[in-house]
Amino acid sequence: MTATIEPSVETTEGPRPTFDSLNPATGDVVGTFPIDGRAEVDAAVAAAREASAWWRDLGFDGRKEYLLQWRSVLTRRLSQLADQVHREGGKPHGDALLEAGLAIDHIAWAAKSAGKVLGRHKVGTGLLMSNQTAYVEYKPLGVVGVIGPWNYPTFTPMGSIAYALAAGNAVVFKPSEYTPGVGRFLVDTFTEVVHGRPVLNLVTGLGETGNHLCTAAVDKIAFTGSAATGKKVMAACAENLTPVVIEAGGKDSLIVDEDADLQSAAEAALWAGMSNAGQTCIGTERVYVHEKVFDPFMAELLKQAEGIRPGYDDGGVYGPATMPKQLDVIRSHIDDALARGGQAVLGGAGAVGDKYVQPTIITHVPEDSLAVTEETFGPTLVVNPVKDMDEAVELTNATKYGLAGAVFGKKRAMDVAARIRSGMTSVNSVISFAAIPGLPFGGVGDSGFGRIHGPDGLREFTYPKAITKQRMKPVLMLQSLTRDEKTESRFQQILTVMHGGSSTLPKRR
Structure with a gap:
């Protein structure tokens, strides 16, 4: 779900305009945050881009150590995080604890599983290319933009943030305008763990800030919200052919x-x-x-x-x-x-x-x-x-x-x-699948596409890289301008043996 909040603009010259985060139960101001414009969003993406090389080069084991430290910090400060969710979102403190606890479990799974899921592994070559050894691995995209919701401001965006980070990407996070304080808490605790490096950056604001992130120089956008807003996100991302993963609404x-x-x-x-x-x-x-x-x-x-x-x-x-x-x-x-x-x-x-x-x-x-x-x-x-x-x-x-x-x-x-x-x-x-980190999370139709969580969620923030290595000379040299008719004839014979058998489909009556 999305919203529009009237910002409390200070002046047109001087400090940036701001908006207030309000407690929905009491109306009290929980915090005041800047409305980041194009310049601030681009600066956050640029900083993340610069930090992404350091983060990528740490490798799976190096990133795992930092992510597990973050998990531990969030666990020790669980009550503080739950209180922030309680005050900004209005949900009972116990529900906020449950939400944050599940998010922490997902961080741990992503950190420990990324190397196994995304690391280089062999692929069968088949008889025709038996002289080759084939590999596939999954490379980070670079910088991922995450636009989070207000209803589960810790658990839901963490399904993109933690998995994108574990895959080797830097992240720019735009939380909902209803729960920016939760976003600030998550970003600050991670930044503390990585000693101030802007691997996970925060931008705050209303819908226009989200639009700026969609059209910035990011490599993918992960969005959670309504189907109607998801279509706007896709349209904005289409300007730069930026791929998206959309988790929209449901009628379960x-x-x-x-x-x-x-x-x-x-x-x-x-x-x-x-x-x-x-x-x-x-x-x-x-x-x-x-x-x-x-x-x-x-x-x-x-x-x-x-x-x-x-x-x-x-x-x-x-x-x-x-x-x-x-x-x-x-x-x-x-x-x-x-x-x-x-x-x-x-x-x-x-x-x-x-x-x-x-x-x-x-x-x-x-x-x-x-x-x-x-x-x-x-x-x-x-x-x-x-x-x-x-x-x-x-x-x-x-x-x-x-x-x-x-x-x-x-x-x-x-x-x-x-x-x-x-x-x-x-x-x-009910909802048990969300608490199992190894399962993919996402929908079809107007509920969106793409997946977070599980191996599919890790791969969502990567691109596959195929590598072949010749281990011996081929029996048939097919990739040559000097290929002769004898070679082509043997190739045809092999194909006939491999694939020319009769069909196993039942005969038509």
């Missing part, structure tokens, strides 16, 4: 089969739908339940939902909406679902306040309603019955998004999960 579903553990499924649906005030791209917004267990599932869901409420430092299980404009979107989705015949069994009309949204569950919502088709990004669940798992899969896939999802069941769960058109699916849990 949780499917409950007739043989599912209903207690676990209800607990997972509530957590994935309500935690972080529903501001989770890979959270649950739709629930499809087999009609045979719909009523007992709803009874369990409402039982577990008792006592769930928002709050800040008063025991609330989730915080306020971080981005005030999202409240209008959430309200419109709830109102549209109810107007189309949906039944509010919790919350509903009037659930959206000036900062907080009360937990809302609506059933029997038409599939063409806004609450089903568009990303709500609030603490709401649409729960609809389905006659079987075929219908559940069909409805789940009837969306322009394709980010994640979950399936609860026994006999058919894995088969159902495999049929879902999404980049990630959990079986009998």
